[in-house]
Amino acid sequence: MFHDQSEKYLKEAPPFEAAKLEDYQEAIGFNKLEKLKQLALPLENKVWAHVNSTYVGGGVAEMLKSLVPLAKGVGINAQWHCFEAHTEDFFYITKKFHDLIQGVEQPFDVDELHGVYIDNSIKNFENYYVKADLTIVHDPQPCATSVFGNYEGPKLWRCHIDTTSANKLIWNFFLPFINHYDGAIFTDKNFVKTGVRKPVYKVAPSIDPTSPKNKQLSESEARRILDPLFNKHNIDADRPIVLAVSRYDIHKNQATIIKAFKEIKKDKELQKKKPILVMVGNTATDDPDGLAMYGQMMEERENDTDIFLLMNIENNDENIGALMRVANQFVHISTKEGFGLVVTEALWQGTPVIGSNVGGISQQVINDETGFLVEPFDIDQIKKKMKYMLLNPKESRMIGKQGMEHVRENFLLPSLLEKYMVLMRYYLGIDKNQPYFKIG
Numbered sequence: 001m002f003h004d005q006s007e008k009y010l011k012e013a014p015p016f017e018a019a020k021l022e023d024y025q026e027a028i029g030f031n032k033l034e035k036l037k038q039l040a041l042p043l044e045n046k047v048w049a050h051v052n053s054t055y056v057g058g059g060v061a062e063m064l065k066s067l068v069p070l071a072k073g074v075g076i077n078a079q080w081h082c083f084e085a086h087t088e089d090f091f092y093i094t095k096k097f098h099d100l101i102q103g104v105e106q107p108f109d110v111d112e113l114h115g116v117y118i119d120n121s122i123k124n125f126e127n128y129y130v131k132a133d134l135t136i137v138h139d140p141q142p143c144a145t146s147v148f149g150n151y152e153g154p155k156l157w158r159c160h161i162d163t164t165s166a167n168k169l170i171w172n173f174f175l176p177f178i179n180h181y182d183g184a185i186f187t188d189k190n191f192v193k194t195g196v197r198k199p200v201y202k203v204a205p206s207i208d209p210t211s212p213k214n215k216q217l218s219e220s221e222a223r224r225i226l227d228p229l230f231n232k233h234n235i236d237a238d239r240p241i242v243l244a245v246s247r248y249d250i251h252k253n254q255a256t257i258i259k260a261f262k263e264i265k266k267d268k269e270l271q272k273k274k275p276i277l278v279m280v281g282n283t284a285t286d287d288p289d290g291l292a293m294y295g296q297m298m299e300e301r302e303n304d305t306d307i308f309l310l311m312n313i314e315n316n317d318e319n320i321g322a323l324m325r326v327a328n329q330f331v332h333i334s335t336k337e338g339f340g341l342v343v344t345e346a347l348w349q350g351t352p353v354i355g356s357n358v359g360g361i362s363q364q365v366i367n368d369e370t371g372f373l374v375e376p377f378d379i380d381q382i383k384k385k386m387k388y389m390l391l392n393p394k395e396s397r398m399i400g401k402q403g404m405e406h407v408r409e410n411f412l413l414p415s416l417l418e419k420y421m422v423l424m425r426y427y428l429g430i431d432k433n434q435p436y437f438k439i440g
């Protein structure tokens, strides 16, 4: 789905209500909340802008819709501006760049780079200004606006994707734009490639514990929420669920999950358990490949009635949270992953995770402590861990609980806001010391 083509320019998100800070106290405690308030004092009414390319779908939109209200809750004038596609092929091309940066080789040409991509960057700012005390520009889609946009005030490029094996030509194309920012933010220090000449910060994304998706649920609450979904798809609520949630995308490696599941369900010890695989995905406006990939997964599934491939489910947020709560295990074995908010969401519900040892997943899944780490194509290990969790639900849940505490400490929204406030204070000259998470 593209944005309405009649809307030709970058636009600002509809105003968000400020979040109530007290709503976060239960998740992070009184002391952390007070610290946030203190940090925010000199930032009252300062403008903090975000620029990205979609309001719906994917991790960035997911985070911004909570981060902007929370920043408002501490008194910051937070704004969210969304990039528009002017030509039908813009998001196809930026998705291609996204894949190339994540190491999927494919041909690209000058017209895509300098025609469509740069043209869209220029057009978005033809009648638009972003004036802020700090602007954060997210991901490759609007990256070139550092040169072609109208910004006033310091700006940082926030890279959410796994750049470890980026195609060299595409990376070199982006470098001058990246170096036109006042700094760059990466999720992991391994993502920082040579050629970045500006200060680099390491910041992990986060989830909002007060959002409908991340409300911590009791099992019975979760089952009540799921009733209509399970009825609609004829899912037997009593069978243990192996769960996977993400966009249908080549890097999410969903085919391997299906293969591994098909094999373990034949295992004699598991025949009585009768597990099912529930895979849920959605489409993002800036990701046009989803439907084709969904079709491929349907082929992979063949006509296995123990495998449920769902797409754009109704009551998405509550159902995702509830599924993560009731699942026996959550599997996320991407081949590349900027961070993987779905892993954070599953751990926050106390559900044990099998995660691949790539990108941001390994910050969250500490092997044998907060989950199990595997190599993305190591099907034997994946099967072994799936089986272990199905046979030992109580022990696995203990690991899930440790994961939950790891998330509480490191990956909840207030931690993210705290880091951004440190950055704002630094770029405004309020604090002279460099941010403690500066890595280059």
Ligand code: UDP
Residues within 6 Å of the ligand: 057, 058, 059, 060, 062, 245, 246, 247, 280, 281, 282, 312, 313, 316, 317, 320, 339, 340, 341, 342, 343, 345
């Ligand atoms: N998501 C969702 N419904 C779906 C699939 C995904 O709400 O059917 C959400 C998911 O809960 C998470 C986000 O989309 O909050 C995906 O973020 P992640 O960092 O895992 O992956 P990305 O899509 O950014 O690569």
